[in-house]
Amino acid sequence: MAYTSFRDDRGGGQSSQHRVTSRPSPDNEAWETLRNAQGTRRQSYAAHDVIYFEGDDANCLYEIVSGAAMLYKLLPDGRRQVVEVLGPGDLFGFDMDAYHDCSAETLVATTALVFNRRDIEASSAAQSHLTRCALQQVCAMHDHAVLLGRKSAYERVASFLMRFVPDRGTPTCKGPDDEEHDEGTVTLNMTRQEMADYLGLTIETVSRVISDMKRKGVIRLEKHDKVVINRICSLCQLTGAHAD
Amino acid sequence: MAYTSFRDDRGGGQSSQHRVTSRPSPDNEAWETLRNAQGTRRQSYAAHDVIYFEGDDANCLYEIVSGAAMLYKLLPDGRRQVVEVLGPGDLFGFDMDAYHDCSAETLVATTALVFNRRDIEASSAAQSHLTRCALQQVCAMHDHAVLLGRKSAYERVASFLMRFVPDRGTPTCKGPDDEEHDEGTVTLNMTRQEMADYLGLTIETVSRVISDMKRKGVIRLEKHDKVVINRICSLCQLTGAHAD
DNA sequence: CGGGAGGTTGATCACCATCAACAACCGTGG
DNA sequence: CCACGGTTGTTGATGGTGATCAACCTCCCG
Structure with a gap:
């Protein structure tokens, strides 16, 4: 797909919960x-x-x-x-x-x-x-x-999802609070095309990887842009940031 | 190839002429x-x-x-x-x-x-x-x-080479001074491995692309890390930054 | 119900990674 | 001088990952 000019504005859009990593606070x-x-x-x-x-x-x-x-x-x-x-x-x-x-x-x-x-x-x-x-x-x-x-396509998508999980996947991550129940929900707020263009992939590859993660029980979906991560630690293993 | 620890220091190394793009000067x-x-x-x-x-x-x-x-x-x-x-x-x-x-x-x-x-x-x-x-x-x-x-492998290598050509390939580039003689020499100061790791490619792909550019008459080599660009404008066309 | 955008899935292909062998280069020491 | 070993770079053969092309599905909103 190619981009050349404006997009039409589709109103609406719910409030976001983006990038949960810490950012500098204006302390003064x-x-x-x-x-x-x-x-x-x-x-x-x-x-x-x-x-x-x-x-x-x-x-x-x-x-x-x-x-x-x-x-x-x-x-x-x-x-x-x-x-x-x-x-x-x-x-x-x-x-x-x-x-x-x-x-x-x-x-x-x-x-x-x-x-x-x-x-x-x-x-x-x-x-x-x-x-x-x-x-x-x-x-x-x-x-x-x-x-x-x-990173591979799989690792890119996994890294992308982990980005929105608070306090996990960071160098200071202490693992799950509860070993058995390690679930998390992230809202993407992005279309597949936007994700693909962010991750350096195509829309089809992003879709395929997500489907595959679903099939393997790593995640499940609600409404295409709401992802429930079944075991956060498992997903984190797929980011490439850890020695298997 | 994998990196795990230190490299041994091989002394020597000539003076560099790196990144010729403008950078902020400490004006005060x-x-x-x-x-x-x-x-x-x-x-x-x-x-x-x-x-x-x-x-x-x-x-x-x-x-x-x-x-x-x-x-x-x-x-x-x-x-x-x-x-x-x-x-x-x-x-x-x-x-x-x-x-x-x-x-x-x-x-x-x-x-x-x-x-x-x-x-x-x-x-x-x-x-x-x-x-x-x-x-x-x-x-x-x-x-x-x-x-x-x-960018493709070809475009990556071309972009990389253009990076070291002063005042060219920038948004303000005015084209060659002399239409017929548009040559330039860049010294890489990097091994193929370092280039590959910078460009997100393998060492073999970098080598192949450079050989191919040589074969096509876009560049010629002196000593593996000194590249003579025969026509800077031609190389610039290969970076992907211009409409063919 | 119909239309359209966004998303999924399948078949095929191309680019680049991988594996492997070889060549060029360079310093050392015989 | 040449032989040598090690490092770096080149070239070839092959395969896999992800792009491309195409069809279809799903959701939404009229």
Whole structure:
């Protein structure tokens, strides 16, 4: 499939529960102050709204309040790569250069805070928070590079699912609380196409892997975008991050 | 091939000419001051020295003065992904968390400045430079995600080679100065294995693609790691970044 | 009930990984 | 000088994973 232009907005979309991994919290008052600065505004988007396009002028920094968004890049022949999936608290849009290096689109209905570039640059406390977020994003991108460069389709999907399980699959993961009942439910909030473009696969491969996991009893589905993981530890073994 | 532990140091290694794309310059005096701070020291490494390992404590920020280095991650079964290739002026090692998320290794003989974490955090001007570098790294990682997720082996190698050609293949590229003579020479400073692990390929595939480019007259080789590009524009067409 | 988008499944193919052998290169030591 | 062993790179044969092409299903909403 190839992407060339806009998508139509289909309204609706339930509230998201995205990326549960810890992200830097703005520990100081300065960020709170900035949220109420005169240049700052609050913006609402429907599901699959375009926030900006690659190449647009980059004057604003966005912080997701609720919902979820993705950043993606297109090749001229229509191939798409989703480079980041973002949830509440994540910052994006401040692309170093004068123009955005990616397009940004919501996954579900989303509200975001839109900061003025000038305001951020003026506050050193704001800068500090921005730095922390940027460094954290770099780490996330490193993990994703491993996924894209070295993992099998199966491992990619498993890693993707584990990403939304709180406190599990992380280096500090202590295993299940209850050895026998190690279930978890994750809501994807993404179409198969979006997942495929994030994982560097095709829609068919993603679908096949998910079906296969279902067949093997690793997961079960409710409504295509709600995945119940039967044994979280089993799924985690499939991510490639553990010595079998 | 699998990686498990140290490599022996083979000395030597010529001076590098790495990543010619523009990177943020520390525009203020503050960074210069920091270079001479008491906590800052200058360190020399031989080719293929390990600077630190994934999981080590992260107390220092490194700036490459001359030479080149790479950051990589390993999966438990030995698969390796090189996530960044760094040249003079690049910063690394400041990984947000208390531990390094990647291993760092030199590609050639390298000298680096080693800053104290405390010193960086104390200076807001230093923070500002760090932020700029981090944001620029995020953009670079986005490009690399596209390469790993969506490009063919041929396109990956072509993109990789173009990366070292100054002022070409960038959005602002104005084409060749001289339509007839559009040659360029790049020194790789990396083994085939390192290239393969950076591009998400195998050593054999990298070798084959390079041989094929040679056969097709796109490039020619001098000594395996010195590539003469016969027509830069032709190579650029092969990166996938242009509409055929 | 009908239409359309999104998702699943099947058959086939191509690209790249894998396995294996060989060649080129380089320093060492006879 | 050449023989050598080790490392790195090249080339060939083969196979598997995931892409592609195509049909069908399912859910939703009118």
